[in-house]
Amino acid sequence: MRTLFIYPEFPKTFWSYEKILELVNRKVLLPPLGIVTVAALLPQEWEMKLVDRNVREVSEAEWAWAELVVISGMIVQKADMATQIGKAKQRGLPVAVGGPFASSTPDAPELQLADFKVLDEGEITLPMFIEAIQKGECSGRFSSNGVKPDVTGTPIPRFDLLELDAYDSMSVQFSRGCPFQCEFCDIIVLYGRKPRTKNPEQLIAELQYLYDLGWRRSIFLVDDNFIGNKRNAKLLLPALKEWQIKRNYPFSFATEASVDLAADDELMEMMAECRFDSVFLGIETPDEASLSIAGKHQNTRSSLEDSVDRITSFGIRVMAGFIIGFDGEKTGAGDRIVTFVSNTGIPAAMMGMLQALPNTGLWHRLEKEGRLIQEQADAKGVNQTNLLNFVPSRPIRDIANEYVDAFCRLYEPNAYIDRVTHYYTKMGQPRWQKYVKAAALGKATLPTWTDVRALLIVIWRQGVLRDTRWRFWRSLLKIARLNPNNFEQFVVTLAHNEHFQEYRGIVTREIQVQLASLPPEPPPATVEQSRELQPA
Ligand code: SF4
Incomplete structure (x- = not known):
């Protein structure tokens, strides 16, 4: 079975860190662990490809290659999840969905076109799905009915399916x-x-x-x-x-x-x-x-x-x-x-x-x-x-x-x-460093060209261009003097504000748009009302 796994796109969130990822030549913060775990639970003789839509588009060749499409995602990914299900169905491909969004709201309209709903934890429901596929069934909904699997039997995720450099x-x-x-x-x-x-x-x-x-x-x-x-x-x-x-x-x-x-x-x-x-x-x-x-x-x-x-x-x-x-x-x-x-x-x-x-x-x-x-x-x-x-x-x-x-x-x-x-100034010493061989520690601190470039960009923006310049240099000197073992981490943490700068603008704009289109406010619930109805 030629199986194409698709991980839907995320909207920009606090955790998307695009500006930081750009600096270090990465596309995404984290890979789709759930999907590579599912891949490990499916029959290993099946051929598998994975496309993380946060990394790249699905190519026409990949759509043409697939016999089965598996899509999994969280509630924030539901819009793209619906789009990818639609694209697969346009091409006549069977689609199986799973993951937190499908498990919590299997009847959501975004999932309406999916043929198989593989809910809850895959250790229990994937064997049911595999059996249905092997019997030639064309649809199904599989639930663990509240049973939680023992995870000591879960196989090593198929990390080999990931484009590791992207993360x-x-x-x-x-x-x-x-x-x-x-x-x-x-x-x-x-x-x-x-x-x-x-x-x-x-x-x-x-x-x-x-x-x-x-x-x-x-x-x-x-x-x-x-x-x-x-x-x-x-x-x-x-x-x-x-x-x-x-x-x-x-x-x-x-x-x-x-x-x-x-x-x-x-x-x-x-x-x-x-x-x-x-x-x-x-x-x-x-x-x-x-x-x-x-x-x-x-x-x-x-x-x-x-x-x-x-x-x-x-x-x-x-x-x-x-x-x-x-x-x-x-x-x-x-x-x-x-x-x-x-x-x-x-x-x-x-x-x-x-x-x-x-x-x-x-x-x-x-x-x-x-x-x-x-x-x-x-x-x-x-x-x-x-x-x-x-x-x-x-x-x-x-x-x-x-x-x-x-x-x-x-x-x-x-x-x-x-x-x-x-x-x-309050951060304790990195305890692990005492166990690292001195030679290896020296080697580990040698920066790559990507790191150097990222550092130069941060210095240029925060230490030269912006009105943060004096604070920036003063702070660098202060931490270099007071907490040298955490200096590298400190600089990385300062660099994170490149993302928050952009995200500040996104938060302000998006909230203002929503507030402007809000209908007249319903009367607020009274505290008494909400307290009376609190669960015991
Ligand atoms: S129950 Fe509370 S502490 Fe536990 S994961 Fe949820 S939010 Fe965190």
Whole structure:
């Protein structure tokens, strides 16, 4: 079976980082790990090709070659998903869809033309699909009916199908699921609250395969919460450290974790020694009342500022997500986020307006309260420039304006340099460097021509052209003096603002357009009304 995998295009988002990728000659930040995992679960005698639409178009030769088209994507990719399904159907090809969007909304209009809907996790539903294909069936819908597979049998993803040079970072997965119960989160709906992990040998084999394919850059562990099962994470990390030491740390790692990471020194030390350079935390808001309403109680147990500082002290850079628009939120939520981010110094603070994702606790509650704005959710999908898709408890225009204002202030070029400089004065030493052989460390720091060119462009823009020039040079000198071991990371983090500059403009424009076309505002839901209807 000649199978053509298509990964749909993403709209520009906070994480698309185009300007940075341009600087380092890459096309996309991360590859489609789900699709290469699906490829590994299908019969290996099938011929396979993969086109990531974020990298390039599907060629006519590839359409002509295919006997089956497999498309998988997330809710933000649904527009292009529909386009690619349409193109395949115009050519008379059978189409199978899967992934988070299809699994959460299999009856979405964008998926109407697909012949096969392979929902939920592929370890369970792909064998059903394969059986249907082998029987010559022309359509089908396969669901795991709530059963979550053991991932210790999941094969090594077919990384060989990827155009590796196009990606800035590679993805692997150790665990699925998260033990917490945040009301707005779709992870626990899709993958459950009992984290399931691979075994250490399995993950090491994946890394070895990437190493053998020639991969030498960073790796993103795309786990929903890497420390959801701390015991198993602590079983993995010693094996990972040993593998890294033997090869002189060819990879750096990033992942997502819950804030309780900050309470576990042993775990942070182990991660730092494996070369985890950064971790993404869902902080959401410094407003305790909003965190409680959202069911994010784990973020109320200790000071969030102290937690960020603690993780930073281990040499792990914190990235964080923030949300505005929670029920009962008081005016000034945007300001409070700006203050929090400025105090902690978090360089990459992702912000978005609260979205009710299908089938989450939040979605069901708002549906019951008659507050979902269905057309908006259906039409636009979910990303950082979408207005809330429900009637909030305070005027939507206030929330949107606070959001735009906060975002623009956070990424104002001078404010960004000050914040990042402040952050790197607190950043702990990179623990892993003590295990690297001196010769290899020297070699690793030799820059490529692409790196040099990128550095020169950043210096030209931030250190010469813009009014940031004095701050830029002062900050470079300060970190070179105070924290030389983190100097390279510091410069890379400064370069990230090339993307945020552009994204500031996108956020402002897109939100203003949506606000201008907004119908007269329905009366806001009262706090009492939303609290009365809170789940127990
Ligand atoms: S901690 Fe993160 S992954 Fe876990 S339930 Fe909350 S939002 Fe979801």
